[in-house]
Amino acid sequence: MESSLERMLMEFQIIKKAMHQRFKEKVNLSLENQKLKERLFELENMANNGELEDFKIEVKSSLNALYNDGFHVCNTFYGNRFLNDEECLLCLEMLDR
Numbered sequence: 001m002e003s004s005l006e007r008m009l010m011e012f013q014i015i016k017k018a019m020h021q022r023f024k025e026k027v028n029l030s031l032e033n034q035k036l037k038e039r040l041f042e043l044e045n046m047a048n049n050g051e052l053e054d055f056k057i058e059v060k061s062s063l064n065a066l067y068n069d070g071f072h073v074c075n076t077f078y079g080n081r082f083l084n085d086e087e088c089l090l091c092l093e094m095l096d097r
């Protein structure tokens, strides 16, 4: 009887922990979604005001600087450091746009 209660308590703790984790993930996704919506709104405004070209130049310059500092800027490996003096064709294609 006691071990059955202990097992139920343990299972309850596991479920509680999993629910807490899901709740945190949901909150994080909601925040991320809100930030993306705000950013999209800003970009739409910039496009409407003709400011998008300046923004593209700024982004390209930042990506170039990041690449020159030894980080991938491609979608596949973004943010990872180059291991040696390797070149990444994906990064080069990204910077060429």
Ligand SMILES: [Zn+2]
Pocket: 072, 073, 074, 077, 078, 088, 089, 090, 091
């Ligand atoms: Zn890359």
